[in-house]
Amino acid sequence: MALHREPCNELGTESLAEFEKFITALPELEEHAHALIIYSRLDSGFSAGADLRETYYRTQEMEKDAAAATVRESLERTHHVMNTLDASPLTTIAAVHGVTFGGGLELALTCDLIIADKTARFCFPELRLGLIPGFGGIPRLKRDLGNAVVRDLLLTGRSFNATKAQQIGLVSQVVGEGHGLRVARGTAAQLVKFDRRAAVAAKEFIKPIPYDELRREIEIFCELFTQPAVRSGLKKFVESTDALPYLP
């Protein structure tokens, strides 16, 4: 799956519709394929995460309840996509480089393996806007990493590089600049040598999907989204011409 939306694969309405088409086709792919590689064709990076500008403009004129309902509907659909990818019997690999922020990191977290080229930079910036990650980030981080690390990444909202990501166990391999996809393909080729049923059984055993916590995350996100501070933070964000207005 090649991500290709300028400027940095922001995840908005259009992307969501494409992801939904993809997961509709996934069962047929699963009959023939062993692995799914998700990567970006853009130099800027894997993904800058949720399209906050679109979210702001869609909801700015709405009353609080209508805005929350709009965001909830979008989150429900996005979670369905993310959960489907997470649960796929294929072995899934995210080959990431450059900006891998927020929803982009959450997409990578649905995968079984993350292979990062050394330009990759990861971040959960949501708390800087008064929000929490909304695409399943916290439950999946908790599943995969130690809680102290999760607190550090979420509560500081700091960005970190591929070496750090490997040290904390987020990334399985760090490769040279521009080599992520090649290494991901090599890893996928290795999987073909194994019995598919064993791989599927192993994945089911070692990668549980935290559905209850994922539901709770949607509730918390919607509750926070309608706070006045969040809406004013988003306004400031969309009015900025900076590429990443919430950083550093």
Next chain:
Amino acid sequence: MKTQQQTIDEILDLAAAQFKVARENLSADDDFFKKLGIDSLQALSMLTRLEQHFNVELPDYELQGVSDFRTLAERIQSRL
């Protein structure tokens, strides 16, 4: 242990190479956003390269308000 001047020089070398700017046009007190013509996205890319080069971890909140090479070098120096 590198001296601060060595750290500054290495930062300027790396920035010049990454953003294809003549090294002799860069100096320690330059505003790197203006001098290199970069945005926050590119600044993060520079930060990633600097972390790799100096083998340090530099949380970006420590760089809040930092826009000149000299202060950037001080922040890196404090982690060497």
